[in-house]
Amino acid sequence: MLRTTSAIRCCFMLGASLAAVCASAQNYPARPVRAVVPFTAGSAADSLARVIGQKLSESWNQQMVIDNRTGANTIIGTEAVAKAPPDGHTMLLANISLAINPALYNKLPYDAIRDFTPVSLTAAILVVLVVHPSLPVKSIKELVALAKARPGQINYASGGNGSAQHLPMEMLRLATGINIVHVPYKGLGPAFNDVLGGQMQMMFTGVSNVVQYAKAGQVRVLAIGSLKRSPALPDVPTFVEAGVPGFEFAAWAGYLVPAGTPKDIVAKLHGDINGALNAPGVREKLTAFGFDVIAGTPEQFARLINNDIARFGKLVKEAGIRVE
Secondary structure, three states: OHHHHHHHHHHHHHHHHHHHHHHHHHOOOOOOEEEEEOOOOOOHHHHHHHHHHHHHHHHHOOOEEEEEOOOOOOHHHHHHHHOOOOOOOEEEEEEOHHHHHHHHOOOOOOOOOOOEEEEEEEEEEEEEEEEOOOOOOOOHHHHHHHHHHOOOOOEEEEOOOOOOOHHHHHHHHHHHOOOOEEEEOOOHHHHHHHHHHOOOOEEEEEHHHHHHHHHOOOOEEEEEOOOOOEOOEOOOOEOOOOOOOOOOOEEEEEEEEEOOOOHHHHHHHHHHHHHHHOOOOHHHHHHHHOEEEOOOOHHHHHHHHHHHHHHHHHHHHHHOOOOO
């Protein structure tokens, strides 16, 4: 009789636990959800987060709060999410820096694999190489020829060592054998402003940052890093079309949550994010901003992060990139 009573009690407790798990997804989110964006307001990643967040807020009847937690090459914001409660109410909109930073820093306050659970990719932030109009080049071939004729005399800006503006230029340098000078800034905004002002001659940046300036003739766009052209800049060739075989770079962005977040909440988040991306007008708006909208399962996102950690680890080593 005692064993029977214990068995019934265990079954009751197990059933209650399962019910609590199910209820966690059914009732989620129970309060506003914080999306940490480790980039400045107005940046490409911030714009992406706000478009998606608006749709999620509408579907949840709970506010998606954008928290621009910047600094230390995305490390500050990323660490904040790694240490947040794993209940689905804190998310990270990470970009490719999540996979780059392990190669740049000997010790990070988080583990890019162990401390996070991937939820969903959202979009590729397409990058383009832009030059100030004072630089007398109109194509990648002309740029390479000029750089070889003037070794060490052409400068390029970036948002910092190892940033998503620095690495594609190093890829181009290794692919073409040109000798150009890197000038790292403390952030994308100041770097791009100096390209606009002519203090810097060129840089990589997101399509969404340059469309209006390209149309106004304030910068000249030479090529796009993706394998296909962008509808936002249909006349701009890919690097492959421009004569650099095998060149591909796009700064993906996607949502992660702290490791240990219940699987049912991860599954709901994944479905809701993909629903937001496919909502009427959202894909069109993001495409107009210069994003390539993508999705995929959490498992596919996890494989991408692992593959890029290996890929960029190799690039950082070959290029001799150091973070001071």
